[in-house]
């Protein structure tokens with residue numbers, strides 16, 4: 710189980726969260742001028758990297774707030790968290806070691 714640290718509530722089990730997918734996707738401003746391919750790319754095309762990835766998470770069974778996490782998709786290690794008004798806070802070694810995967 711993955712231990713995720715909500716920026717407001719602290720460390721909680723992964724089951725309390727809902728993943729919102731890739732972070733930093735901006736909705737195009739003038740959607741009427743987009744081609745079908747450009748609109749489809751915006752809606753459906755996502756990166757699927759092997760390695761560091763930025764994701765959106767919502768603490769669905771807690772404060773219900775959205776935040777971003779930077780996670781390594783190979784090791785599942787969460788490297789830091791970011792709220793929409795606060796830049797990435799890199800995790801301390803203690804939290805990173807206990808907040809990684811445990812199987």
Ligand SMILES: [Zn+2]
Pocket residue numbers: 715716717718719768771772773774
């Ligand atoms: Zn929370």
